[in-house]
Amino acid sequence: MQDRYLEPHQARRRPPTEWESLLGDSLERAFATxxxxxxxxxxYLNRAGPPAPNGQAWTEVLLQAELARLAA
Known part of the structure; x- marks a missing residue:
């Protein structure tokens, strides 16, 4: 029987941008606390970064929209 494993990037269509990686890292640090x-x-994101798209401050609505866009 072949071993099964999780491919963590199986749904990825392309590598993340630098900004997407920074956002992911910052979210991981927030969750870790x-x-x-x-x-x-x-x-936390407004203190630690990265800034929201176009350099805006993060809001709950903006973060939800950006995460939905990235998950699409």
Whole structure:
């Protein structure tokens, strides 16, 4: 029987951009500190970066829209 394994990038269509990698790293750090609610994560991103698209400050609506766009 062949071993089964998870391919962590199986849904990827392309490599992430530098900004996408920075966002992912920052989200991982937020989760590692125990943040799981949207409001504290938005506050964390506004402190730690990266900035939202076009250099805007993060909002809950903007983060939800950006994560939905990246997941599409």
């Amino acid at each position: 125990g943040m799981h609610e949207l409001a504290p994560i938005v506050e």
